[in-house]
Amino acid sequence: xxxxxxxxxxxxxxxxxxxxxxxxxxxxxxxxxxxxxxxxxxxxxxxxxxxxxxxxxxxxxxxxxxxxxxxxxxxxxxxxxxxxxxxxxxxxxxxxxxxxxxxxxxxxxxxxxxxxxxxxxxxxxxxxxxxxxxxxxxxxxxxxxxxxxxxxxxxxxxxxxxxxxxxxxxxxxxxxxxxxxxxxxxxxxxxxxxxxxxxxxxxxxxxxxxxxxxxxxxxxxxxxx
Amino acid sequence: xxxxxxxxxxxxxxxxxxxxxxxxxxxxxxxxxxxxxxxxxxxxxxxxxxxxxxxxxxxxxxxxxxxxxxxxxxxxxxxxxxxx
Numbered sequence: 001x002x003x004x005x006x007x008x009x010x011x012x013x014x015x016x017x018x019x020x021x022x023x024x025x026x027x028x029x030x031x032x033x034x035x036x037x038x039x040x041x042x043x044x045x046x047x048x049x050x051x052x053x054x055x056x057x058x059x060x061x062x063x064x065x066x067x068x069x070x071x072x073x074x075x076x077x078x079x080x081x082x083x084x085x086x087x088x089x090x091x092x093x094x095x096x097x098x099x100x101x102x103x104x105x106x107x108x109x110x111x112x113x114x115x116x117x118x119x120x121x122x123x124x125x126x127x128x129x130x131x132x133x134x135x136x137x138x139x140x141x142x143x144x145x146x147x148x149x150x151x152x153x154x155x156x157x158x159x160x161x162x163x164x165x166x167x168x169x170x171x172x173x174x175x176x177x178x179x180x181x182x183x184x185x186x187x188x189x190x191x192x193x194x195x196x197x198x199x200x201x202x203x204x205x206x207x208x209x210x211x212x213x214x215x216x217x218x219x220x221x222x223x224x225x
Numbered sequence: 226x227x228x229x230x231x232x233x234x235x236x237x238x239x240x241x242x243x244x245x246x247x248x249x250x251x252x253x254x255x256x257x258x259x260x261x262x263x264x265x266x267x268x269x270x271x272x273x274x275x276x277x278x279x280x281x282x283x284x285x286x287x288x289x290x291x292x293x294x295x296x297x298x299x300x301x302x303x304x305x306x307x308x309x
Binding site: 066069070124125127128129132 | 277
């Protein structure tokens, strides 16, 4: 007969193994005019406004998606980071769209667009196309529509990028069988300051050398570029 | 009428951020929604704003929208019929 204590140990070990089986296979970073994918500098476009910069990245990356031009700046930033992350690494998540999650966070929510909408409303007729972007999780919607993702998603607002909490939340989704892969990260934009860091976490592929999905590995990646 | 249609095409492109489309690529009778320019429901709201901002016309009945915004021709007809 197996004792309760022994069962607890087995449960702990099983959970630990599950946690250890989630790895970070790729990441993308966009900030200060630079676009990086897995430590490789793809584009370096200096001296431009965000509008000009995002347009240049869109053109140079060969993206063809007319709706991009209608997005607000936060959505453009997240959209480009996700496209670089997924397309540049040939990650096809359409095979299992319900098992792919998107968990993002930032500091300024959708304030950049909120202010723009507020100013428009006070000048006269406000644009419905601007109003629809006055929520931060719209960037997740744009990424999901583009890549056919239909799994769990959430957008958290926090004072700083709380990596331990985000990693813990994503690992919980993996461990409870909600997702098999996930785009996690930070998409922050206010005025002309922007910073997007997206990574792709997935259940470990046998024999891979990818880092484990732990707070330490994400902190290391986030501060590497 | 021709000048009105040309202006409308430029205004639609600007208002709806259709950066990859040129005015001459929009046919007068080309459907604007779904199979034509592929506009969506938010674009329809923007077209209502366009009518108000540029022509001072308010769409009296929302149910008229699909008929009015069918093409550049139908919008131009509506403007001519309602502009004071």
